Amino acid sequence: RAVYHAVSKTVTKTPWLQQSKPSYSDEPPKLGQDGFGVRELFEFPGEQQTDLFSDELPPPSSHGLIESFSALRYKGQVARTVLVCEGKDSLVLIDQHAAHERVNFDRLWQAVENKQVAQEPLMFPEVLGLDPNEIAGLEKSKDLLLSLGLDLEFYSGDSVAIRSIPAIMRGKSAAALVRDCAQAATGSSGTTGIERLHLMVATIACHSSIRAGDALSDDEALALLKSMDSVKDFAGYCPHGRQAVVVHPISTVLRWFGR
Amino acid sequence: RAVYHAVSKTVTKTPWLQQSKPSYSDEPPKLGQDGFGVRELFEFPGEQQTDLFSDELPPPSSHGLIESFSALRYKGQVARTVLVCEGKDSLVLIDQHAAHERVNFDRLWQAVENKQVAQEPLMFPEVLGLDPNEIAGLEKSKDLLLSLGLDLEFYSGDSVAIRSIPAIMRGKSAAALVRDCAQAATGSSGTTGIERLHLMVATIACHSSIRAGDALSDDEALALLKSMDSVKDFAGYCPHGRQAVVVHPISTVLRWFGR
Incomplete structure (x- = not known):
């Protein structure tokens, strides 16, 4: 939840995305080419x-x-x-x-651009209980998440099975990622497709990184x-x-x- | 010369000496016991x-x-x-x-307090040419320097032989030290005995330290x-x-x- 709030508060502060196209329906946007101040x-x-x-x-x-x-x-x-x-x-x-x-964000973003996101199937799908509105948010983002390697199956109104995760997430907690994705999905109504994509890529990058x-x-x-x-x-x-x-x-x- | 100027400009900024007695003629002063801000x-x-x-x-x-x-x-x-x-x-x-x-300053100062300054005789005394006024300054400080382990012999109006150095100076340039002591001696007229002692101890500490x-x-x-x-x-x-x-x-x- 803390991660989600951090993401949602600062998702607009992403200088390298300002040159991107405003919609995700088209091909993935090019990353900005300017170097920004260290x-x-x-x-x-x-x-x-x-x-x-x-x-x-x-x-x-x-x-x-x-x-x-x-x-x-x-x-x-x-x-x-x-x-x-x-x-x-x-x-x-x-x-x-x-x-x-940042490294993981760029790797995943690049993979999205090249339509080469690596997926890691889970031998034993993990089942997770969530609030109904979180389930609803995830269901709306199902295709977006699948394009990022996160394959979810919806069993009922309050649980979801994780069938695969982005390969970049190997060894990390899939459940914690999906909980944050659910938070992000429910909180991102009214945002554009590119903003939702950015939010999900950032959430996956966060969960796959050294802490x-x-x-x-x-x-x-x-x-x-x-x-x-x-x-x-x-x-x-x-x-x-x-x-x-x-x-x-x-x-x-x-x-x-x-x- | 740069070292001397640094010493002479900042010799008053020595908080740990402010509690010291104002004269060197008496016994060496106690160091201040307060810790000062890191x-x-x-x-x-x-x-x-x-x-x-x-x-x-x-x-x-x-x-x-x-x-x-x-x-x-x-x-x-x-x-x-x-x-x-x-x-x-x-x-x-x-x-x-x-x-x-700072470490070397305190060691030497402590040794002065305890009248236990270690001296390192030079097997082959080093002879150094100096300006007459520098020679004059050193001659006036001869006893002070000797109490710090620096034994100088004055041959003529423009040269001095270094017969021993403070043991703390082992392996360092005795000539560079004596040149700076000469600078300090000529520049410290009108200062008190304790100030001159501090100046010489600081000069020796500087020359005996990692650079x-x-x-x-x-x-x-x-x-x-x-x-x-x-x-x-x-x-x-x-x-x-x-x-x-x-x-x-x-x-x-x-x-x-x-x-």
Whole structure:
């Protein structure tokens, strides 16, 4: 439910979709080709050090700051949530969940574009009890969800069987995904087809991603960095509109110390 | 020369010396017993995220945030200058030079207090040419420097022989130290004895420390962290008054990502 609310509140903050066609009935939209700002943080004058910051320049454009995520020097994980890396003249922090979600969103979106969404049949279909209005919402979105690899069978007014999941979801909880899809479906009436598609792709991307709080081995962290390179024009946002990457130029870091 | 200017400009910003006796002629002063703030950085509202920051609380007291530097989880070195660590609910950044300088300053100051400054004789005294006024300044500070382990012999009006160095300086350039001591001595006329002592101890601490730009092995970084625990009430300042430690609470780090 928390995930759904996050999605529904920020689904409009998706700069890379603004160039998309407004309807899903046609072919899937092209992703926007612009790179969007990887966020850079600049300090504001602190009480004790006003003089050091008074000539602060406005943030420079961030384009091109990170050419390759796999080329970053990975230092370690902090709070089991943030990957600390060293870039070219910068301290780069990556939100492991937001970044993975963005990678998975793009992979799934690309697969939708190419009509190549991989499906993972469940050997033993999982049956889930839901509110009647959630069932109704899911039933209306049945074809949309099927195109994303989620095959649902409706047995009665209050339960649904999950027959297959998107392959990207392998090893994750199908039931939790379907509950959030049901929330999304019931809450998305009055939205356009493309908005509903985006919402469902984002929901699947969220559920298939590394979570905040997951301990990552060095190999897993490096694999995530590598996968980020596959996203064309990494926007630094997760599909919910949150930051995935924060870049502190080294000049800023040194200024924290009064250097 | 750059080092000297840094010292002379900021020699008054040394909170841990404000409780000291104003004269060196007596016994060496006791170090102040108060812990001084390890700096914490808090973000100010950014254009895009004003709502997220609007209820920012004032920075809490930093006392007790870092109980033990050796207990920090070391992640790696950035820009060959900053050690990145994870603390209890915090991202801790340490300026390797400023921190080591503070450690060495305290060690030497403690040794002065206990009249146990270790001296390292040079097998082959190094002879150094200097300006006559620098020689004059050094000659006036001869006894002070000798009490710090720096034994100088004056041959003529324009050269000096270095017969021993403070043991803490082992492996570092004695000539560079003496040049900076000469600068400090000529620039410190009109200062009190305690100020001159502080200036010389700070100059020796600076020259005996890891520098910004030095690549550190993990073992060297861990040794530095461990040595920081030996400083009673680590103030987070180097003897020049610069920050040595910057603490970003995890709540702040997560807010950078909009969490």
